[in-house]
Amino acid sequence: MRTVSRPRLLPLAVILVLAALSACSSTTHESTSNAAASEESWSFTDDLGRTVTLDRAPTRVAGVNDQIVPLMHYGLEPVASWGYSAIEDDARFDDLDTSGIEQVGTAYGEIDLEKLAAERPDVIVSEVYPTDEKGTIDTTQPDYGFKDLAQQKQVEAIAPVVTILLGGDGADVVDRTTELADALGADPGTVAKAKKRYDAASEALEKAATANPVTVTSLYADSDGVSVAKAQDDPALQLYAGLGVQFFEPKPEGYYWGNYSWENAGQVGGDMWLLQQAGYDSAQLKKQPTIAGNAALAAGQIHPWVSAALDYVSQADYMEQLAGWITDARTVTD
Known part of the structure; x- marks a missing residue:
């Protein structure tokens, strides 16, 4: 059972960063599966049907370790990540250059919001698991890696969150993960x-x-x-x-x-x-x-x-x- 704790108040400096980031991005809810970027703006519809729209293509990406690994395999360089362990203890990072990544959490549900905000991410990548064989998503619970909904909302105030569903056909999930990497600017040759x-x-x-x-x-x-x-x-x-x-x-x-x-x-x-x-x-x-x-x-x-x-x-x-x-x-x- 998840426990809900009172959100920690952020210092003024972080609040100002959040306000600036929120001013240049918006999130809408639509039913389409994806949206193409243009020279003036960028958008992507995640697996929860939420369309994240930015005034420019994101260059600074943060997220949960499970989603950061694929992005790095496709040639991207994330700025921050968190997970259930430290990067050095996660074998999935062994062959990757993680020197440019700020670790903002090394235990499940623990995220240093000040460090995350300081990295000025344009977008944050998360994931969610279904709760039954029908693929049901429990919307009363946060995405995987967040302690509770209150913490997730604090993260969403730093930058829009894009969520990938880890359920259903595995080949489809691989393709979907690749679609997100492509949208975020993955190197085509590396992906091919x-x-x-x-x-x-x-x-x-x-x-x-x-x-x-x-x-x-x-x-x-x-x-x-x-x-x-x-x-x-x-x-x-x-x-x-x-x-x-x-x-x-x-x-x-x-x-x-x-x-x-x-x-x-x-x-x-x-x-x-x-x-x-x-x-x-x-x-x-x-x-x-x-x-x-x-x-x-x-x-x-x-x-x-x-x-x-x-x-x-x-x-x-x-x-x-x-x-x-x-x-x-x-x-x-x-």
């Missing part, structure tokens, strides 16, 4: 090169899945038990499933996760596991009596489930790895 590699990685994964149809399980485990992801509810997993990867389907009902207590963890199947790194590792799993004898675990067919960003570069990286793991895996379950 990334798309070519993405297409090649997709083809390689499809060939691997066809040649060796092992069952893959994506899961998270901690002291409470094991949670198995439902591929149809995760855009990236849905992307891989569309290329032929067979995923283990958990029996427990619910959106996104099928949750197993440790008493029932022996029901989790699959020939190869993708293990989310935030939870238990293989050694810790082997200490759990109900799962220690699992065939995939015993065979050592355990690989990291990386929350790769939904852009051409990030997905190409992970699909290449996944194709290799599937090729090397063997069927260990009935």
